[in-house]
Amino acid sequence: MRAPTASPELFASLTDDVVASGSETVAVATPSTGETLHELPRSSADDVRDAVARARLAQLAWARAGFAERRRVLLRAHDLLLDRADLLLDLVQLESGKTRGQALEEVYQAASVTRYNALSARRVLRGRTRRAGVPLASTTRVRYRPKGVAGVITPWNYALSLAAMDVVPALAAGCAVVQKADDQGALSILALRRAFIDAGLPEALWAVVAGPASEVGEALTDQVDYICFTGSTATGRKIAEKAGRRLVGASLELGGKNAMLVLDDVDPEQAAADAAYACFSAMGQLCVSTERIYVHRAVAAPFTKALVERLDGATLGSSLDYGADFGSLATAAQLERIEAHLDDALAKGATVLAGGRPRTDIGPWFFQPTVLTGVTPDMRVYAEETFGAVASLFLVDSEEEAILAANASEYGLNASVLTRSRRRGRRVADSLEAGSININEGYRGTFGSVDAPMGGVKASGLGRRNGPEGLLRFVEPVTVSTGILPLPRSGRDFGLVAGPFLLLARVLRAIRRR
Structure with missing residues (x-):
């Protein structure tokens, strides 16, 4: 077996990027031998709250930067992922126990997701004119506003590709991300993030935390404006309940048989x-x-x-x-x-x-x-x-x-x-x-x-990742109408326009105008 590209020094460099104010760490083993691969810092609930607060500030500038700047950064990150493919393959294997071929699927998927969202965000999320309720009396336009800070909870099994499938569309849509990495997949996620930071992504815009779900996961779902979760149906139901109480959206990819x-x-x-x-x-x-x-x-x-x-x-x-x-x-x-x-x-x-x-x-x-x-x-x-x-x-x-x-x-x-x-x-x-x-x-x-789009039905989840649907989950549609002609405001006004309005409705039906 050839020597890995990764090294203990690299592990330490990557794990320094975890938002963690204390000194507590946990040993993470490699499946190939069962021996300790690295020590991962533990985040606290306060660390999560601090990361979300910093991400909110960074998100304002990122949203204003516009599609062209976001596209530039994401495409540069795509190229860095391919340049660093051997390192990413090593990290995926060392953390998950996968074969090289199955790790390659993850690296390819992460690059594909990055390229797709970089090149599709403007087309999917640009403002569009919609038909007004009364033609010629007003114009109506729909624009999309980023939801703010997205929380992403990523499991260990496909840490690299699943992280990209949730994080990258959020960034392309103009959101910030605070991500909880599972201990067993943290190095892959941190190396993915490092490529984006090196491509020009502001560091505070994508924060990574690690620690027990009972503390870190709970704090994250309490703070963010949208939550993405991949994991068990039992945990997904709890997250959905909390999101429902807070009236924030969620996408949940859950169990399967x-x-x-x-x-x-x-x-x-x-x-x-x-x-x-x-x-x-x-x-x-x-x-x-x-x-x-x-x-x-x-x-x-x-x-x-x-x-x-x-x-x-x-x-x-x-x-x-x-x-x-x-x-x-x-x-x-x-x-x-x-x-x-x-x-x-x-x-x-x-x-x-x-x-x-x-x-x-x-x-x-x-x-x-x-x-x-x-x-x-x-x-x-x-x-x-x-x-x-x-x-x-x-x-x-x-x-x-x-x-x-x-x-x-x-x-x-x-x-x-x-x-x-x-x-x-x-x-x-x-x-x-x-x-x-x-x-x-x-x-x-x-x-x-x-x-x-990819996602489940029945107890396998809610929402979709990938495709236009994967981008649209991170934005709020806003409808803006501009008046051109005055609409009726009094009983007399309505009396004057009642006949023309009803005739207009018949004409629109006859010409099949929606």
């Missing part, structure tokens, strides 16, 4: 390759990963054989190169969660088709990609989000049965359909209850489409 439908016309080998990656990229520690596979009985035998062979032959590792197919779980807590779900399922009669055991010979939190069959509703793995390394395979006898089974979940984040027929795939997709649906791919088609 994502389904893949393998139809009876697939190429079993290709479908198995797609399913393996959809389930076990980042060891399944991704909100849009597949955890339920519904395979038509007609192709079940060759598909299952190909899937097991592919997983049994996969290379697990944490080297800083492209040699491994799958990486490590991120933390000891993740390993415990997966083993608890697996033990419960096996005790109640499930069968292991592939995997099923830890690989401590490679690293402390490595676990074989695991596929179960015989999973029943009384098992935790049946309906709960496992979030890592375990997927369940179910046989179905028809397309309709697969659709009903896929929709029989409280979640609705991502789904996928494997079929030789794109028309059939689109037809099945139209029946699935999910915020994003991929045909002949697991999740990357929708996840990487930065011009299209």
Whole structure:
């Protein structure tokens, strides 16, 4: 394994950027060995309040700077991200345990999101003329005002790309950001921020805090003008309640129990390759990963054989190169969660088709990609989000049965359909209850489409990131009307114009004028 680009000196330099007034730190381990990677400062509630106050002042100037200046800074940051790709790849791997290839997806996504928002903000958010209520009597225009300071709470699993997907559109829209980084993903976030600061972004405009959710997360949701959260449904509900009481907006990407439908016309080998990656990229520690596979009985035998062979032959590792197919779980807590779900399922009669055991010979939190069959509703793995390394395979006898089974979940984040027929795939997709649906791919088609909205339905969240929708969440529309002709102000005035007004309404209907 080659030596990492990152160093302890760099770690210390990056963590100095955390807003923290005290001396308390927490040790953060690397999944490859379980040893301490760096010490991360702890922020307090007062640190959060101070960061928000400074961000408010910086936001005033940033909003006045205009689209052209914001575009210039963001495009320069985009270039720096690509220049620093090796460093960012190293940090993502060292913090998360991902393979090099899966880290590359994050770096590419962060650059794509930055470029998209830099080039799209003016088009999406520029003021527009709207039809006035009474044509010729007035003009109406809608403009967009930045909401102010956005709070962003980013998890550890895809820290780099998820940070970019929330922070960058907020900056492009003219907002400031105070971001709570998870301990396990803080270095990636801080390196992302450093590229933007070096590109010319005012330091106070994007602040990073770190610490326990009970203190730092609560303080953040109490202070900001809009909140973005990615994480569990249980925590998302609490954040939504607090945002509702404060009458501020929120976008919430929450849990998933994502389904893949393998139809009876697939190429079993290709479908198995797609399913393996959809389930076990980042060891399944991704909100849009597949955890339920519904395979038509007609192709079940060759598909299952190909899937097991592919997983049994996969290379697990944490080297800083492209040699491994799958990486490590991120933390000891993740390993415990997966083993608890697996033990419960096996005790109640499930069968292991592939995997099923830890690989401590490679690293402390490595676990074989695991596929179960015989999973029943009384098992935790049946309906709960496992979030890592375990997927369940179910046989179905028809397309309709697969659709009903896929929709029989409280979640609705991502789904996928494997079929030789794109028309059939689109037809099945139209029946699935999910915020994003991929045909002949697991999740990357929708996840990487930065011009299209991404989010969940049902218990999988509220709001959307990416696309114009991802920008519009950070602004308030303001309607400005300018009078040209005087409108009636007295009973006599209304009497004089009543007939012409009603005639105007009929004319507008006749010419189909909205």
